[in-house]
Amino acid sequence: MVVPPTPENLERAAQIIRSGGLVAFPTETVYGLGANALDARAAARIFEAKQRPSFDPLIVHVADRGMLQKVVQEVPALAERLMERFWPGPLTLVLPRSERVPGLVTSGLPTVAVRMPAHPVAQELIRRAGLPLAAPSANPFGYLSPTRAEHVERMLGGRVDLILDGGRTEFGVESTIVLLAEKPTVLRYGAVAVEELERVLGRLELQVGAREKPLVPGQLPQHYAPHTPIRIAPPSEIPLGLRKRVGYLAFQEVPKGFKVVKVLSPTGSLLEAAAHLFEALHQLDRLGLEAIYAEPIPEVGLGRAIMDRLRGASSA
Numbered sequence: 001m002v003v004p005p006t007p008e009n010l011e012r013a014a015q016i017i018r019s020g021g022l023v024a025f026p027t028e029t030v031y032g033l034g035a036n037a038l039d040a041r042a043a044a045r046i047f048e049a050k051q052r053p054s055f056d057p058l059i060v061h062v063a064d065r066g067m068l069q070k071v072v073q074e075v076p077a078l079a080e081r082l083m084e085r086f087w088p089g090p091l092t093l094v095l096p097r098s099e100r101v102p103g104l105v106t107s108g109l110p111t112v113a114v115r116m117p118a119h120p121v122a123q124e125l126i127r128r129a130g131l132p133l134a135a136p137s138a139n140p141f142g143y144l145s146p147t148r149a150e151h152v153e154r155m156l157g158g159r160v161d162l163i164l165d166g167g168r169t170e171f172g173v174e175s176t177i178v179l180l181a182e183k184p185t186v187l188r189y190g191a192v193a194v195e196e197l198e199r200v201l202g203r204l205e206l207q208v209g210a211r212e213k214p215l216v217p218g219q220l221p222q223h224y225a226p227h228t229p230i231r232i233a234p235p236s237e238i239p240l241g242l243r244k245r246v247g248y249l250a251f252q253e254v255p256k257g258f259k260v261v262k263v264l265s266p267t268g269s270l271l272e273a274a275a276h277l278f279e280a281l282h283q284l285d286r287l288g289l290e291a292i293y294a295e296p297i298p299e300v301g302l303g304r305a306i307m308d309r310l311r312g313a314s315s316a
Helices: 007-018 040-050 065-071 077-086 120-129 149-159 194-201 270-285 303-313
Strands: 023-026 031-036 059-061 091-096 111-115 162-164 176-179 185-188 230-232 247-250 260-263 292-294
Touching (some): 007 023, 007 031, 007 162, 023 120, 023 149, 031 120, 031 149, 040 149, 077 091, 077 194, 149 162, 149 270, 176 194, 230 303, 247 270, 260 270, 270 292, 270 303
Parallel strands (some): 091 176, 247 260, 247 292
Antiparallel strands (some): 023 031, 091 111, 176 185
16 A cells, blocks of 8 residues: 555554565665665565565664664774764665574675665665664665655555655665775765765775675666666667667667657756666566667666666566
């Protein structure tokens, strides 16, 4: 059931969380599928609803520093600097796990990925529930992330107890993930650009490639993929005869000859392009196309996150 985030519905959603249920809710990145992060049975419902393998860990969402202390053992000084600059917001930090967090949530790892979302609906839901929320993106495992409530309803439907409709999400791509080890390391590109992080901490290590056993979400060889085959290529490489049968995801300008074209940002804004990425792919995926071709994006700032999602989607 999709409902607006009124005080009454937020209280209803909080009660569902406290009772071990599932609530889909908006964040500033994408919609999350939330459950009590301290309850292994509730977390198991997330894996069941998404058909997600148990070796892929979940991100835990907190509303304040007191709640953070429930899920981590310690907060290193480098994490404090990032939290001061980017929290609440689309940055996930990988920190030593508290024993209160079930091993299922972290896939047995000694660390937990945690963030403090900035979206007011997410913040209010967590506060009312009084619990940290384990909340991956609210989509079937491996498929496109949802940026609208109707995406969640179409993909997961009755597997979710309640869907809070907060409109389209702001950033449209998932959070950036940073491991706070001896050398801070970016494990997933996301809504906070690497360049912004490096202004705070200096040069960062980058380990964003695929892993057989992921340390964080988004590290499997294929992820965030539509059902329609997707390939990355500039328009100049696509024969005119093929263009009539396929869709094209363009960055800024409309190429000629394609059956359908979606433009991410007519102004060339990477922020706008990221915000529209998954929504455009959802639209193209529903048209029964032979294939979707995507234009390469400049890999600076949010362009890194966009290309990471496109490569993950096209790896099949």
